[in-house]
Structure formats: C-alpha cells, structure tokens
Amino acid sequence: MTAETALSVPTSPTATTPILEVRRISKYFGTVIALKDVSMTLLPGEVMCLLGDNGAGKSTLIKILSGVHQPDEGEYLVQGRPVRFNSPREALDHGIATVYQDLAMIPLMSITRNFFLGSEPTIGRGPFRRFDIRRANAIVRAELAKIGIDIRDPEQPVGTLSGGERQSVAIARAVYFGAQVLILDEPTSALGVKQAATVLRFIAQARARGIAVILITHNPHHAYPIGDRFTILKRGRTLGTFTKDELPREEMIRMMSGGEELEQLEDELQHYRA
Amino acid sequence: MVTRIQTEAPRDERMLRENLIGKLLRRPELGAVGGALLVWILFALVAGDRGFLSLRGTANYLEVASQLGILAVAVALLMIGGEFDLSVGSIIGAAGMAIAILSVEYGWHIWAAIGVSLAFSLLVGALNGILVVRTRLPSFIITLGSLFIIRGATIGLTRLITGRTQVGGVKGTLGYDSAASVFASTLSIPDPASQRGLSAEFSISIFWWLLIAAIATYILLRTRPGNWIFGIGGDANAARNVGVPVNRMKVILFMATAASAWLVATIQVLSAGGADTLRGEQREFYAIIAVVIGGTLLTGGYGSAIGAVFGALTVGMVQQGIIYTGIDSDWFKVFLGAMLIVAVLVNNFIRKRASEAK
Ligand SMILES: Nc1ncnc2c1ncn2[C@@H]1O[C@H](COP(=O)(O)OP(=O)(O)OP(=O)(O)O)[C@@H](O)[C@H]1O
Ligand SMILES: [Mg+2]
Numbered sequence: 001m002t003a004e005t006a007l008s009v010p011t012s013p014t015a016t017t018p019i020l021e022v023r024r025i026s027k028y029f030g031t032v033i034a035l036k037d038v039s040m041t042l043l044p045g046e047v048m049c050l051l052g053d054n055g056a057g058k059s060t061l062i063k064i065l066s067g068v069h070q071p072d073e074g075e076y077l078v079q080g081r082p083v084r085f086n087s088p089r090e091a092l093d094h095g096i097a098t099v100y101q102d103l104a105m106i107p108l109m110s111i112t113r114n115f116f117l118g119s120e121p122t123i124g125r126g127p128f129r130r131f132d133i134r135r136a137n138a139i140v141r142a143e144l145a146k147i148g149i150d151i152r153d154p155e156q157p158v159g160t161l162s163g164g165e166r167q168s169v170a171i172a173r174a175v176y177f178g179a180q181v182l183i184l185d186e187p188t189s190a191l192g193v194k195q196a197a198t199v200l201r202f203i204a205q206a207r208a209r210g211i212a213v214i215l216i217t218h219n220p221h222h223a224y225p226i227g228d229r230f231t232i233l234k235r236g237r238t239l240g241t242f243t244k245d246e247l248p249r250e251e252m253i254r255m256m257s258g259g260e261e262l263e264q265l266e267d268e269l270q271h272y273r274a
Numbered sequence: 275m276v277t278r279i280q281t282e283a284p285r286d287e288r289m290l291r292e293n294l295i296g297k298l299l300r301r302p303e304l305g306a307v308g309g310a311l312l313v314w315i316l317f318a319l320v321a322g323d324r325g326f327l328s329l330r331g332t333a334n335y336l337e338v339a340s341q342l343g344i345l346a347v348a349v350a351l352l353m354i355g356g357e358f359d360l361s362v363g364s365i366i367g368a369a370g371m372a373i374a375i376l377s378v379e380y381g382w383h384i385w386a387a388i389g390v391s392l393a394f395s396l397l398v399g400a401l402n403g404i405l406v407v408r409t410r411l412p413s414f415i416i417t418l419g420s421l422f423i424i425r426g427a428t429i430g431l432t433r434l435i436t437g438r439t440q441v442g443g444v445k446g447t448l449g450y451d452s453a454a455s456v457f458a459s460t461l462s463i464p465d466p467a468s469q470r471g472l473s474a475e476f477s478i479s480i481f482w483w484l485l486i487a488a489i490a491t492y493i494l495l496r497t498r499p500g501n502w503i504f505g506i507g508g509d510a511n512a513a514r515n516v517g518v519p520v521n522r523m524k525v526i527l528f529m530a531t532a533a534s535a536w537l538v539a540t541i542q543v544l545s546a547g548g549a550d551t552l553r554g555e556q557r558e559f560y561a562i563i564a565v566v567i568g569g570t571l572l573t574g575g576y577g578s579a580i581g582a583v584f585g586a587l588t589v590g591m592v593q594q595g596i597i598y599t600g601i602d603s604d605w606f607k608v609f610l611g612a613m614l615i616v617a618v619l620v621n622n623f624i625r626k627r628a629s630e631a632k
Contacts, residue, residue, distance in 0.1 A: 068515075089517035098515070106508030108576040108625075117505045118516035120498045130496045157300065 017080050019044045019212050020065060020096070020181055025074035027060055034060040037074070038238045040231050042181065047203065047213040048241075049223040051255070052233035058216045061233070062183050065214070066098035067091035089118075095180035099170045099187060107159030111151060112140045114158050115173050143172050147202055164195025168202050175206055182206055183214045188222050200226050220253040302569035303581035305621045309567060309613075310584045313591050321598035328467040329474035331598060336476065339590025340483035341538050343583055345557060346564035347483070347490045348534035350582035352527040353565055354494070356507035356574030357413040359528060361402060362535040362561060364424035366554025369395045370539035371428050374441040374549035377448070384449040392536050398424065399532025403525030413528075421558065429551045442548035450544070457482075457537075458544035479541045483583070486534070490579035499523065507574030563610060564589050567617040569625075576625070588613070 018041035027035040035057045042048050050058045063069045064076065067085030076083055078094050085091045088098065105114050116136050123132040140154040147168055158166060167187050174182055184203070188196040196219075203213055203226055217223050223230065230247055232239040232255060298304060317326045325331045345362055352359055369391045376387035402420055406413045432439055444450065460475040494500040505513035506520045514520045535554070543549050568585030570577025589610065596606050 087517075088515045092517060100512075100515070106505060106512060106575060108571070109504050109508055113501055113504060117501060117513060118518045120501050122498065130492075131498055131501060133496070153297070155297075155300075 016043070018042055018077070019079055020214075021075075021077040021080075022061075022065070022071075023075040023077070025061070025064060025071045025076065027057075027064060027069060028072050033236050035064075035071075036236045038233070038236075039074075040238065040241060042212050042214060044180070044212050045207055045210045046228040047207055047215055047226050049227035049230045050214060050216045050233065051223065051230055051252070053235075055235075056233040057236045058233055059185055062098065062185055062214060062216065065091070065181075066096060066183055092177070095178055096183065097174035097177065097179035097181070098183040098185070099167065099174060100185050105158045105161075105166045105170055108157055110155040111144075111158055111161070111169060112136045112154045115140050115143075115154075115169065115176075119177060139176070143176050144169065147172055147205065162195060164191050164198040167191070167195075167199045171199070171202055171206065175209070175211065179211060181212045181214070185216045186218065187215070188217055188219060196222060220249070224249050224252060299624055299627060302571075302576060302578045302621075302625075303584060304569070305617065305624055306568040306581045306584035306588065309617060309620075310588045310591070313588050313595070313613075317591060317595035317598065321595060321600075324598045324600070325467070326595050326598040329463060329465040330468065330472065331594070333463075333474040333476045335590045335594035336480050336587075337590075338594055339587045340477060340479040341541065342557070342560055342564055342589055343483040343586030344479065344486055344538050344541075345531075345534050345561040346568070346582040346586045347487045347579045348531045349558075349561040350565045350568060350570050350577055350579050351490055351494065351503060352531050353562070353570050353572070354507045354574060354577040355503045355524060355527045356510060357406060357524060357527065358417060358562070359402065359531040360414065360417040360558045361398070361420040361424055362531050363554040363557035363559075364421050364428070365395055365398055365532050365535035366539045366542070366557055367549075367551055368398070368424050368428040368539075369536040370543045370549040370553050371432055371441065371551055373540060373543050374444055375432065375435060377450075378441055378443045379436060381448070384444070384447050384453045387447075388453060388540055391539070392533065395532040395536035395539075396529050399529035400525055402532070403528030406528070407521040407524055425551075425555075432551050439551040440548060444543055444549070445547040453540075454544045457541045477541075477545075482537060482541070483586075486537075487579050487583045494579055499526075503527070504575055507576070509575070560589060563614050566614060566621075569621045571625070585617075 020042040021040070023039050024037045025035055025039070026033070026037060038057070038061060040048075040061075050061065052058050060069065064071050067088045067090050070084065070086070076085075078096070083094065085094075091098070106117070109117070112133065116131075121132045121135050121139075122129045123135070124130050137154040141151060144151055144154075149165055149168060158169070161169065171182065171184070171187075182203075187199050187203075191199065200222060203215065207213055215223065215226065224244075227244070229241055229243055230252065231241045320326075349359060349362065372391040372394055373384070373387045376382040376390060377384045382390075398420070402413070402417055405411075405416045409416070429439060432441070445454075457478065459478045461478070462473040462475055465472055465474045492500075494503060502513065502518045502520075502523050505516075505518050506523055510520050535557075538557075539549075539553065542553060564585035565577070565582045566572065566585070567588055568578065568581025568583070570581060592609050592613065593603075593606055596603050596609065
C-alpha cells in the first residue's frame with residue numbers, strides 16, 4: 001500500500017488535514033544541536049516510519065511530539081491547531097500515545113495494573129472510591145483477546161509475558177485509551193522474528209482502525225512492509241519524506257544500513273589485504 | 275502462561291490447582307507468614323513451658339511487634355514506592371520530646387502538644403520528600419542526613435531548654451487521662467497460666483498497628499494511589515509518562531512514614547510518662563528489616579503491608595521469645611541479622627519462580 005492509496009481510503013474531508021504537523025522544529029541540548037529545522041506531517045490512518053542513524057535525532061523528535069521535550073524553535077500543530085505540551089499527560093489527553101521500548105511495562109506489576117496505571121477505573125464515591133479491579137480485569141481480558149492474546153489470569157505479572165506480548169499489551173493499552181496517534185520507538189528492536197511479526201501485525205490492525213502511527217526502527221525489513229511513508233533524519237536535519245514509490249526497498253536498505261559507510265569500509269579492508 | 279486463542283485447551287482440574295498455587299506464590303507476604311509461623315513454632319517448642327505461650331507472653335511480644343509494626347507498615351509503602359527513610363528513628367525521638375517539653379515544661383494541654391508534634395513530624399516528612407524529589411539524590415543519603423540532623427537537634431535543644439536529656443512527669447499534665455486512653459491504655463485479660471492471678475495486658479498499640487495495616491493494605495490494593503505506589507516504585511519514569519503524580523506521591527509517602535514515627539512516639543511518651551532524646555534509636559533499621567522480611571523488594575515496586583505486619587511480628591517474637599528461652603538476649607541481634615539474610619534469599623527465590631518469563 002502506497003501513501004497515495006492510504007490517503008484515498010478515508011473519504012471525509014478532514015482526512016487530508018494532518019493529524020500532527022511540525023514546522024521547522026529545532027531542539028538544542030546545551031551546545032548539541034539535536035534537531036534543526038525539521039518539518040513533518042502525519043496523516044490519519046498512515047504508518048510513518050522515522051529512519052536515521054544513531055544520534056540522528058529520532059528519539060528527540062518523538063519526545064517533542066509526545067510532550068517530554070518542548071521545541072526551542074518551530075511550530076507544533078495537532079489537527080491544524082498549534083499546541084505546546086508541558087507533559088506527556090497533556091499529549092495523551094490530545095490522543096497522542098507513546099510506547100517506549102524499555103519503559104513500556106513494569107515487570108513485577110500485574111497486566112491489569114500496568115494496563116490501567118494512571119487511568120484506573122473506579123467504583124464508589126468519596127472516601128469509598130476505589131480501584132474497580134474486577135471491571136479492569138474484564139476489560140484487559142477482552143482487549144487482549146481482540147488482538148489474539150488469551151491470558152488466563154490478567155493479574156499475572158507482566159514479567160511472565162514475552163517481549164512481543166508486552167509490546168502488544170502496551171500498544172493495546174494506548175489504543176484502548178483512545179489514542180489517535182501511536183508513537184513507537186523501536187518496538188521491535190529486541191524481538192525475535194516471530195514476536196516482531198506479532199507487533200507489526202498489531203500495528204497494521206491499529207492503522208486499519210484509522211489510527212496514525214509513527215514507527216522508529218533500525219530494521220528495514222520491519223519498516224518496508226508496514227510503512228506508508230518514510231521520513232529520514234540525518235544529524236538532526238531531515239532529508240525529506242518519501243513514499244514507497246520514491247524510495248525503493250534497496251535504496252532504503254542501503255540508506256538505513258549505512259550503505260556508503262559499508263562500501264567505504266570494504267574499500268579500506270581491500271586495501272589492507274593488498 | 276499465555277496461549278493463543280486457537281489453542282484453547284480444555285482447562286483440567288490440575289491446571290486450576292497450579293493456578294491457585296501460582297497465585298499464592300505471587301503474594302509477597304507468603305514467605306513472611308511462613309517465617310512467622312516457623313519462629314512461633316520454634317519458640318513454642320523451646321520456651322513454650324517457660325511462658326512464651328502464655329497470654330502474658332503473647333501480650334508481651336505483641337506490644338513490641340506493634341510498635342515496630344506501625345513504623346514498618348508505613349515504611350513498607352514508602353519502600354514499595356522505591357524510597358528509603360532512615361530518619362524515622364530520629365523523628366520518634368524528636369516527636370516524643372516535643373510532646374514532653376511542651377506539656378511538662380510549658381504547661382500545654384497534652385492534646386495541643388500532641389497536635390503540634392504531629393504537625394512538626396509531617397513537616398519533617400514533607401521536607402525529606404521535597405528534598406528527595408527536588409535534588410534527585412538517593413533518599414538513602416537525604417534521610418541519612420536528616421537522621422543525624424534531627425537527632426542532634428533534639429539532643430541540643432532539649433539540653434538547652436531543660437538542661438537534661440530526659441523529661442518526665444507527662445502523667446501529671448493537663449488532659450493526660452484522655453490522651454492516655456487513646457494511645458496508652460491496655461486491655462486486661464486474666465492469665466489462667468499465672469499462679470499469682472496476674473493479668474495479661476494487651477496494649478492499645480496492637481489495635482493501632484492492625485488498624486494502620488488494614489488501611490495501608492486497602493490503599494495499596496484497592497485504590498488508585500495504591501496502584502501509583504507500585505508504579506512509581508517499579509519505574510518512576512514510566513509512571514510519570516502515563517500521568518501519575520510521582521513527586522506528589524513520594525512526598526506524601528515520606529509524610530506517612532514521619533506520621534507513623536509520631537504515632538509510635540506518642541504511644542511511648544504516654545505509656546512511659548516521659549521522653550528521652552535517645553528514643554527510637556536504630557528503629558529505622560528494625561523497620562527496614564521487618565519490611566524486607568515481609569517480602570518487600572529493596573528496589574521498590576513490589577511488596578505488601580501485610581508482609582510488613584508479619585515481619586514485625588517475627589522480629590517481636592524473636593526479641594521477646596529469646597528472653598523466655600533463657601539464652602542471653604545479647605544474641606538477639608545475631609538472630610535478627612541471620613534471619614534478615616535468610617528471609618531475603620527465600621523471598622527472592624519465591625519471587626523469581628512466580629514472576630519470571632517461562
Ligand atoms: N537529554 C539530552 N541531553 C543532551 N543531549 C541529548 C539529549 N537527548 C539527546 N541528546 C543528543 O541529541 C542527539 C540526538 O539524539 P536522539 O536520541 O534523538 O537520537 P536517535 O536518532 O534516537 O538515536 P538512536 O538511533 O541511537 O536511538 C544525540 O547527539 C544525543 O546525544
Ligand atoms: Mg533513539
């Protein structure tokens with residue numbers, strides 16, 4: 001599916017307004033220029049892959065989008081309106097949910113407690129208002145069944161889940177709480193082939209529900225099949241956004257795996273051999 | 275423990291049982307309950323005929339356990355939230371001395387003295403918490419500092435005001451009787467084992483201990499803030515990212531431990547009729563030991579208030595039980611230290627089995 005067909009699926013006129021947009025955003029950490037003049041749009045129901053070398057500024061960009069950092073320059077618009085988030089909670093309230101690779105889940109807490117952390121359903125009034133564990137368990141069971149994970153006991157610790165299942169639970173949580181935009185920072189980097197497939201399949205499901213996804217990954221084999229468009233960052237600047245047609249698989253693999261560097265390395269090694 | 279929907283296996287009765295055992299194993303307090311039972315049986319065998327099993331013996335170790343337990347329950351919440359408080363022992367000394375000086379030296383009504391002492395303790399707790407949250411230094415360091423500051427200031431100020439390090443005469447102060455009925459009364463039950471017709475005196479601190487444990491357990495397991503405590507101890511950043519007010523919760527937890535120290539101080543001052551600047555020394559370590567024996571993880575995010583109750587009970591039984599055995603009570607600390615290490619090993623083992631990926 002190319003960006004064009006992804007665009008043509010939703011028919012309402014609002015579908016063409018970007019759900020997220022940054023215009024010439026810059027971010028400095030002391031003397032480090034982490035981002036410089038980066039612009040990007042995200043459309044409803046598309047998967048945008050954020051590509052680039054280590055230190056290119058990918059995490060910094062998504063931390064701005066998710067309210068962890070504030071941009072030093074530039075504009076940030078959500079559904080066409082300028083915003084300034086002071087905390088991840090504010091971004092969350094605008095339907096922008098982020099799943100971090102390492103921060104996704106707390107292993108010793110139960111699935112249910114993790115799922116509802118910060119948004120626990122309650123029952124009762126006043127001093128008798130309490131965490132409605134029974135309802136929470138039922139919701140978790142139902143939400144996970146939707147994505148094909150059958151848990152016997154929602155109160156089992158998250159640590160007993162596999163890495164892929166943990167990611168899936170984290171994403172399911174974001175979707176359940178009404179995320180319009182899902183931001184995933186390297187969700188598949190620590191996963192085996194099968195588990196990564198579970199997560200990618202789930203991302204496709206989320207997209208089918210009209211959720212927009214920003215996906216950071218170093219693995220071209222994960223990015224290419226699922227991505228609709230690709231934004232490439234290099235040393236804090238954007239090299240542009242490309243659709244699948246504009247960026248053939250080989251070209252992307254070459255860019256992502258540092259093709260030039262590898263060729264250069266090959267030449268050097270050749271030199272030693274001679 | 276996770277299977278795909280397609281492979282839905284018939285749930286046989288064996289699996290159900292395993293699930294139940296698994297559920298039990300996942301409770302943090304399991305080890306502590308077993309340990310307390312073991313210690314009780316041990317002393318019942320060794321010293322059962324020398325008074326350990328009598329009503330008076332029971333009232334005796336329950337009183338020791340209750341004062342430690344009040345602290346331990348609050349410290350458990352704080353440690354589940356990922357922080358330490360080494361200053362609780364010093365706060366006991368300061369809060370108790372505040373009550374004694376205000377009521378005896380300045381002639382305040384005892385309830386006013388108790389109230390001001392509580393306000394002072396909450397303030398100290400809040401300061402501990404705010405310092406930890408603002409400086410991002412380990413709470414171990416911050417509260418180690420306040421341990422010395424508070425103790426030193428208590429001794430210095432007391433000597434400055436009274437010229438002594440002990441203040442007596444609280445029993446003669448205004449309003450003492452009503453305060454004592456709340457914090458220092460006892461329930462007398464005739465001890466059938468006593469030849470001389472003595473009664474066992476069950477201290478009201480036992481009631482406070484159980485009440486606080488019940489409230490703490492309810493908060494921890496059945497309220498939103500309880501879930502946040504687990505969250506901030508497990509991963510403060512992750513909790514913050516989903517909107518948990520991490521800093522506010524931490525400050526509240528430090529205030530809670532300080533308040534528990536105040537309660538212990540109030541009970542001690544009213545029962546003893548006076549205060550000593552050295553009161554509460556090393557109580558912070560006993561509280562941590564009780565909490566850790568109770569199955570709470572030193573690194574936070576896991577544990578229970580009920581575990582702390584049984585941890586305190588165990589420490590209390592050992593401390594008083596040893597007297598009944600006839601062994602010199604100097605050996606108590608040897609037992610305590612060894613028990614701590616064994617308890618941590620056992621708890622780690624149980625937790626690993628219960629909560630790691632298969
Ligand atoms: N909090 C910070 N303070 C100072 N410098 C920072 C901070 N966060 C990021 N940087 C710097 O900004 C640059 C971009 O970092 P960023 O984490 O966004 O890269 P990335 O593209 O996510 O890299 P990776 O692929 O390794 O995750 C790096 O040079 C990094 O050292
Ligand atoms: Mg990164």
